[in-house]
Amino acid sequence: MHYLSATLSLSLFWIVLSGHFSPLLLSVGAVSVALVVWLLWRMDSTDRQPNTLHPSLGLFAYLGWLLWEVVKANIDLAKRILHPSLPIEPTWTRLDVGLSTKLGKTLYANSITLTPGTLTTDVDEGHFMIHALSREGIESLRAGEMEEQIRKLGL
Amino acid sequence: MSLLVELLSGALLLVGGVLCVTGGIGLVRLPDFFSRVHASGLTETLAAPLLLCGLMLRMDWSLDLLKVLLILAFILATNPTASHSMAKAALHGGRRPLIADDADAAGENASSKS
Amino acid sequence: MLVAIAAIRLRDLFAVAMLFGIFSFLVAALFMDLDAVDVAFTEAAVGAGVTTVLLLSTLRLTNRWERRPGHSRLVPLLVVTITGAALVYGILDAPFFGDPNAPAHQHVAPRYIEQGPQEVGMPNIVTAVLASYRGYDTFGETVVIYTAGLAVLLLLGIPDGPNIRPGRSAIGDQLVLRVVVKFLIPFVLLYGLYVQWHGDFGAGGGFQAGVIFATGFVLYDLVFGDGDARMAVPPAWLHRLAALGVLLYGGVGVYSLLAGKPFLDYTALAHDPVHGQHLGVLLVELGVGITVFSIVLAIFYALSGRRRQV
Amino acid sequence: MLAAAIIAILVTMALALVRGFRGPTEYDRMLAANSFGTKTVLLIALGGHALSWHSHLDVALLYAMVNFVGTIAVMRFFEYCCSDEDTVRREDAR
Numbered sequence: 001m002h003y004l005s006a007t008l009s010l011s012l013f014w015i016v017l018s019g020h021f022s023p024l025l026l027s028v029g030a031v032s033v034a035l036v037v038w039l040l041w042r043m044d045s046t047d048r049q050p051n052t053l054h055p056s057l058g059l060f061a062y063l064g065w066l067l068w069e070v071v072k073a074n075i076d077l078a079k080r081i082l083h084p085s086l087p088i089e090p091t092w093t094r095l096d097v098g099l100s101t102k103l104g105k106t107l108y109a110n111s112i113t114l115t116p117g118t119l120t121t122d123v124d125e126g127h128f129m130i131h132a133l134s135r136e137g138i139e140s141l142r143a144g145e146m147e148e149q150i151r152k153l154g155l
Numbered sequence: 156m157s158l159l160v161e162l163l164s165g166a167l168l169l170v171g172g173v174l175c176v177t178g179g180i181g182l183v184r185l186p187d188f189f190s191r192v193h194a195s196g197l198t199e200t201l202a203a204p205l206l207l208c209g210l211m212l213r214m215d216w217s218l219d220l221l222k223v224l225l226i227l228a229f230i231l232a233t234n235p236t237a238s239h240s241m242a243k244a245a246l247h248g249g250r251r252p253l254i255a256d257d258a259d260a261a262g263e264n265a266s267s268k269s
Numbered sequence: 270m271l272v273a274i275a276a277i278r279l280r281d282l283f284a285v286a287m288l289f290g291i292f293s294f295l296v297a298a299l300f301m302d303l304d305a306v307d308v309a310f311t312e313a314a315v316g317a318g319v320t321t322v323l324l325l326s327t328l329r330l331t332n333r334w335e336r337r338p339g340h341s342r343l344v345p346l347l348v349v350t351i352t353g354a355a356l357v358y359g360i361l362d363a364p365f366f367g368d369p370n371a372p373a374h375q376h377v378a379p380r381y382i383e384q385g386p387q388e389v390g391m392p393n394i395v396t397a398v399l400a401s402y403r404g405y406d407t408f409g410e411t412v413v414i415y416t417a418g419l420a421v422l423l424l425l426g427i428p429d430g431p432n433i434r435p436g437r438s439a440i441g442d443q444l445v446l447r448v449v450v451k452f453l454i455p456f457v458l459l460y461g462l463y464v465q466w467h468g469d470f471g472a473g474g475g476f477q478a479g480v481i482f483a484t485g486f487v488l489y490d491l492v493f494g495d496g497d498a499r500m501a502v503p504p505a506w507l508h509r510l511a512a513l514g515v516l517l518y519g520g521v522g523v524y525s526l527l528a529g530k531p532f533l534d535y536t537a538l539a540h541d542p543v544h545g546q547h548l549g550v551l552l553v554e555l556g557v558g559i560t561v562f563s564i565v566l567a568i569f570y571a572l573s574g575r576r577r578q579v
Numbered sequence: 580m581l582a583a584a585i586i587a588i589l590v591t592m593a594l595a596l597v598r599g600f601r602g603p604t605e606y607d608r609m610l611a612a613n614s615f616g617t618k619t620v621l622l623i624a625l626g627g628h629a630l631s632w633h634s635h636l637d638v639a640l641l642y643a644m645v646n647f648v649g650t651i652a653v654m655r656f657f658e659y660c661c662s663d664e665d666t667v668r669r670e671d672a673r
Contacts, residue, residue, distance in 0.1 A: 010459050016221040017463045017637075025466060032462035036455050042502075043454070043489065067204075074201040078174060081181035081194060090190050106448040113235035116197045119189065121242040123445055131189045131242065165580035168625075172587025175618070179594030182614060188606050191598070195614040198591060206584055206621050210628055213581065222636040226624060226643055229453075230617060233647040236449040237613050237654075244654045245606040446651070457644050464637070481641065488648050 007037050062149055069146070070115050077116040077133065088133045092121070095130045095141055099150060108150050112141065164212035171205030178202060188245055192238050199234045203227065450492045457485040465558045479562035486566055502566065510563035581629050585622065592618045609654065616646030 014029040080088055099105050109120040109128060118141060122129035132138040174197065181194025207227045211220050465478030486502055592615055599611035623639040 006455060010455055013225070013456055013459055014463060016225060017460065018466075028466045029463075032459060032466070036458045036462070039458060039502075040455050043451070043493075070200050074174065074197055077181075077193060077197050078177045081177055081184065081197070088185070088190060090187070092189070102448055106445045109239060109445050110232075110235040110449070113196065113239045114200050114231065116193055116200055119192050119196070119242055120239050120445075121189070121246055129246075131192075133190055133193050168580045168584035172584040175584075175587050175591045175621075176594070178614075179591035182598045182611065183594050188610070191607060191610055195610050198614060199617050203617065203621055206588070206625060209580070209584065210625055214628065219636055222640065223624065226620065226636065226640050229456075229640065229643045229647075230620065232449060232453065233643065234613075234617065236445055237647060237650045238610075240446050240651065240654055241606060241609055241613070244609075450651070453647075457648075460640065460644065464641075481644070484644070484648055488651060491648075491651050 003037055003041065006040060007033060010036055058152065062152075065149060066111055066114065066146075073115045073117050076136075080133065089135060090131065090133055091135060091138055092129065092131045093138055095128045095138070096126060097128055097147065098126075099147065104150055108147060111146055111150070160212050164209040167205045167209035167212065171202045171209060174198065174205065175202035189242060192242055196234065196238055199230060203230050446492055450488060454485050454489055457488065458482060461485060461562075465555065479558040479560065482558070482562045483566040506563070510559050513559055581625060585625050585629065588618050588622045588625065592622070609650065613646065613650045616642065616649065620646065 010033045011029070014033060018025055018029060097105065097108065099108055105123055109123050112118050112120045112128070112130065117133045118138065119131045120128050121131050130138060130141065132141075178194050178196075178198025181197060182191055185191045185194055204227055207223050211223050214220055214223070461478050461480075461482035461484070463478075464481055595611045595615040595618065599608050599615065620639045620642045623642060624636060627636070627639070
């Protein structure tokens with residue numbers, strides 16, 4: 001299953017890159033995808049950490065939601081930077097995280113970092129360390145909407 | 156229609172450019188490493204999508220449009236990871252963030268800056 | 270502008286290892302300014318890519334060496350700076366600096382020459398620039414053989430060699446990095462293959478492809494540790510692959526010889542000369558790609574293995 | 580507008596360079612380099628379109644990859660090796 005979705009996304013990647021549909025290039029593409037999947041399998045069997053993120057509708061919905069958050073946070077941060085008196089109050093705190101899977105934690109940590117004004121500096125068992133440029137940033141994370149969204153994805 | 160697209164892409168490019176420069180200013184202006192990471196994130200998370208979307212609107216319809224999307228996806232996937240890793244590396248290397256109303260940390264930062 | 274950058278570069282060579290990254294990008298930006306030729310950009314990009322990664326892995330070595338005097342003698346810091354700089358300077362001129370870079374530089378220069386015919390041909394017919402590939406072929410041949418020679422020299426010249434070190438290295442705490450990198454690596458690898466096969470359509474070709482493909486594994490090595498990378502792609506493969514690439518290249522030539530045509534005349538490969546040319550170019554590029562990939566990765570393994578030993 | 584955007588990117592690159600040279604820590608330089616790299620990607624994408632090179636997007640994508648790999652490589656290099664002595668020495672040299 002994991003390799004199936006990998007194969008599909010890689011094939012898509014190939015077609016987007018290539019843009020040529022001659023039989024030669026398509027067959028070469030198939031061989032290439034197979035080679036990469038095989039290498040991926042080799043890597044998986046050495047590090048035993050296969051990825052299991054499948055592209056799904058929910059994921060795209062989440063990304064859309066995240067994008068909106070990012071826009072809002074960006075505007076806020078841009079104002080702070082351009083403001084003559086530089087009104088930032090950096091904080092560095094602990095944020096409890098209930099997500100348990102590696103993928104969920106990764107997605108959450110990256111989403112936090114992606115949102116300007118908040119930055120994940122460390123990922124531990126039950127909590128993250130978050131550096132934030134404003135108190136509002138950390139407050140909104142504490143409210144836990146983002147975590148809830150990720151949980152909805154089933155991670 | 157084409158005028159509208161033109162205007163829209165112009166607006167996106169302009170806003171993206173402004174944000175990009177803002178991020179750059181932040182990169183120079185902000186006091187310590189950890190806050191600079193935020194500034195860098197600013198240029199990359201919103202400016203890059205805006206600029207690339209503006210570009211996409213100007214391009215003719217082809218698979219190249221999807222390539223722009225790929226670039227965007229790649230930037231959005233790698234940048235937070237890189238930022239996070241850098242922050243983590245900095246912590247690992249003994250840096251501590253500068254925290255508001257923390258005079259000691261501020262003093263330390265100032266001395267290391269000189 | 271070039272001079273300014275050269276000056277900056279010199280200063281930073283001594284001062285900040287870090288800024289090498291910026292330089293490759295800066296140089297690329299310069300290439301964009303100077304050259305309006307897309308193929309040249311890929312060259313620059315790949316040059317920047319390889320040089321950055323290899324330089325960094327070299328710098329791990331040099332930096333180690335630079336640090337040692339700093340630790341053992343606790344002389345005033347200024348003296349340490351000077352000796353450190355001198356050491357770095359010395360090391361940079363010594364084979365260690367030259368070795369990993371040699372393939373890159375040796376390659377970039379001839380390839381620029383090759384590009385001449387390529388560029389002439391491309392605007393006319395993008396899909397089949399075969400006639401203009403002729404000059405390219407003879408040049409490509411020399412380049413690959415040269416690379417092969419260099420490879421042998423390199424593999425023998427680095428005494429530590431890429432040997433397998435079982436077990437994982439202890440960088441297991443970067444969860445986010447691991448997951449994301451694992452996610453990205455297949456795409457990097459596939460991108461490398463794409464560049465490999467589309468050499469005759471746009472920017473790209475065997476050399477770049479090999480480098481990008483190797484970059485994927487370098488990334489894996491960096492994040493998952495030497496042990497895992499060597500399990501996934503054992504160094505022993507690389508020796509064979511490097512040889513295989515050259516053999517493939519040579520084989521094409523020998524085949525054309527056997528078919529009664531001059532060495533590396535691709536028209537011998539098929540009845541239709543155009544088709545033969547196409548096939549020949551693809552095969553030869555594949556040979557180049559395989560060789561470059563295995564050599565770049567072998568160098569990286571050699572460097573990282575050495576680093577862990579020090 | 581495309582020109583304006585390109586100029587904005589160039590300005591940002593210059594600012595990132597300023598940060599890269601000013602330091603003060605190697606992490607700042609790392610960050611500057613990463614930021615600079617992203618700007619290069621954008622520059623190639625936009626500039627390539629403006630000057631209508633073909634396959635500039637491939638180059639941009641390649642740069643995005645190289646940038647990431649480079650950042651990781653640099654980070655690995657600094658994470659377990661040298662942090663403070665290096666800074667001190669560099670500050671001293673200046």
